[in-house]
Amino acid sequence: MIIASLSHIIMVVGGRCGVCRRNVSQYYGAYSCSVCPNYTVHTRCAINNTIWNFAELEGTHEKIEDIAPFKVVEHNLIRHFSHSEHTLRLLEDIVNIHDVYECIQCEACLRLVEFGPVYSCTECYFSLHEKCANLPMEKRLFFDPAPYTLRYDNTIIYCNLCGMLNDGFRYTSQGIRMQYHYVDVHCASLSEPLVHNRHLHPLYFLETNDNYCDACKRARADYMLACDTCNFSLCLYCATLPEEIRHMSDEHPLTLYCGGKGNGKNWCDVCEVELDPSKWFFACSDCEVALHVQCALGDFSRLMPGKLYTVGERECEVVLNNLYTRPFCSHCRSRCKAPVIFKDNGEDNRYICSLSCLSSYLCIDFC
Template sequence: MAIDVFKRFSCSWCHEPLTDAIYVCFDCLLKKVSTDSFIIHKKCLDELPTEIDHLTHRLHTLILNRSDSDYLCNLCQKQHSGPYYGCSLCHFNINVECAWPRSTVEDRSHHQHPFTLLRRQYSFICDACGTEGNCISYICSTCSLMVHKDCTSLPRIIKFSRHDHCIFHKYFLKDLTRQDCKICFNEVKLDRGSYSCRKPGCNYVVHVNCVLEDERLYKVIEDEKQCEELEEKSMQSSIIRVIEVNEAGEATKIQHFSHQHCLVLADKMEEEIDRKCDGCMLRISNILYYCSECPFFLHKTCAELPRIKQHWFRQTNATLNFDSFLRCDFCHQYGSGFFYKIREYWDMCLRCAKVADIIECEGHQHFLFFDFKYREKCNGCGANIIGKGAFRCGKCRFALDFGCLTLPHSVLHKIDEHKLKHTYHDDKEQSYCDICEQYRDPSFWYYSCSICDTSAHPECVFGQFPFLNDGVTIPPYYFNHHHALKFFRKVEGFPECSRCGKFCQEEILKCKSTCSYIFHYKCPRGQY
């Protein structure tokens, strides 16, 4: 950081302008440096007293020490490294910043009045965040507030990824009944600080510590005008041009970014065929856009999705792309169609992108919310959840990953003349899959027909590539072949597998070039 930035602040020890060599609190440096950051001249650090008596630990004198590894400060309850005061007999440590706090903190961008240091031996409840504090507090005598040191500089306005509007910090909320935090789903104390939405009819309220826990999920907003600018920039339509509209104002003919021809609005498919949407790869059963020149179809809702939007998974814009073959980083399914690219790191299929962070699920009696820190098992399939979190229940030990949550409610399969429905409970002690004829764990979700008593594993019903279009090209590096491959769900005749010599029947991968290389995905000599 440029030294000119620090010249605007003063030393936390001598309160003189910052010149020459300085030390900065590492935690403060990670955040935006402000008037309450701990910055000290090198010469002042060298002059710190080697022993102090502190009101928080009156039994023994505290000795100045230095640690290159992390230690816990007993006052702020945070990990620090560097100089600290400690009592080796009681294992009591205080970060230097907490031992010598500023007497006054004043920053009108966060609060209209100055905060004054109040030293006391007892704990208190912070009016800004509603949690307990130890010994060192700051008070605003004008507003009768008592807050943590860190809470003197809470951002007034933030844009949180999991809500469409900007949210504002308030010390108390009027005219509301009980509110639960939309992140942890525990009660928000209305007479304590929280963040809430100002939009009429929007009762979005969250705890301060919940919403500020992960810096990747929020952005500090300087003023209300910036909120309006953000909302305008965050939406960009995927419909390039509206060509025709009906009397109701609906677009009946459009040009869409994903297709070279114009698309026409229709109430339903002209023929009773099992056709998939080329955006989400799910069966089309309602209003759609279709191409009159080639077999291309989109649900109306998929066609109208924004090309650029902010997705709740990260505080950044996600861009909608069209791809013939890609792996979703959330449900881990290979697929064709629309994918949102999030922060250049993750590809999210449309089925996952349409899931809100708080949902109701047919397979569970309570609503579920997304927990970024969840690392246990999925109740739908039993898989270990690693990396990105899961949707969990706030009232009981139940959680689902993206893969189970986005499975279709019903599906057609040759094993049964009726549609198989997604089923969540099985009272049988012994259950078997009617497709693979292997044991099926009755505690996990499955597909069934109640008329025929058919039941099957989801993976047996869908196969390996349920969301791929026939004939799509797959890059050679996916399957260790020197040419690109084409995927076919079925193939005429029973060609011999180039790998194991058995006959290929379903889910075939065939060389796009002239080498006649062909194999079935489940070939025992080709596990990937």
């Protein structure tokens, strides 16, 4: 994020603009960061209303408020703002969390706690990845000059950047851009240049009206991550996909693949439809299991199973789709394929398989 403490310079030797990614001419004025001398911005780009907050800071020092998300009680023991009633202890060995550690999700990002060191509550099942526990209380995001504040209140939000429902940590805007008032913690954690393990070159944010994501092949009219070197783009949903997941279809972890696996055809073990090798998918490196991203994660992977929510005027529960017989979706009448689904507790335990079905079923536009 560019802030208004950048100093105006007359000569810039080469380089690219940090906003539009085009070359910066040495014969024109530009803005340069006093801390990062290699970061320059065209004058016209710097005064864009999505970049500049219209505050004149010449002659003033930049104020950086570093508000800690927790208080240290003692060595490896903290009291986090999101769980102030109990203390959290840092555990390097995840097996020591609870007997059911393989099922416990991080309250911030909703991913399993088995991947990485974790803070675990000394009295209940509340857990946070060490990285998530250290998320800053306030930060500036790439599309808005106003700061965002970290929140956690056990309610569902819809993130317009990745198109996902989320009930974990989220960043809330202090500005006026209501389209991005709530930002999923996964999207808020992206920064540029983004070095993604599934692409050779660094990626930069790009606001686009019509661009295809190279991972899911869907058109996006929003912010994406694009490569300066080649014609490669990622939507923010695909950019935040986990590189490794657990799925009930295999005892081994499944890895994110960005190309065909093996020489033959691959079939999804959930929906039994052939995989498109040009799209990203999850597969086991030890056996033949392969899954579409949608079948492996679904639309509700960032919600906590077992929780009850009021959506519209209905009480719905987030449940695991782990029965021997998968239920039928009450809207599309297909069997629910995703591992996490919705259950309408007020309508004879009807099930909803996806976000689009939930939107149509409850007549709610989440976008």
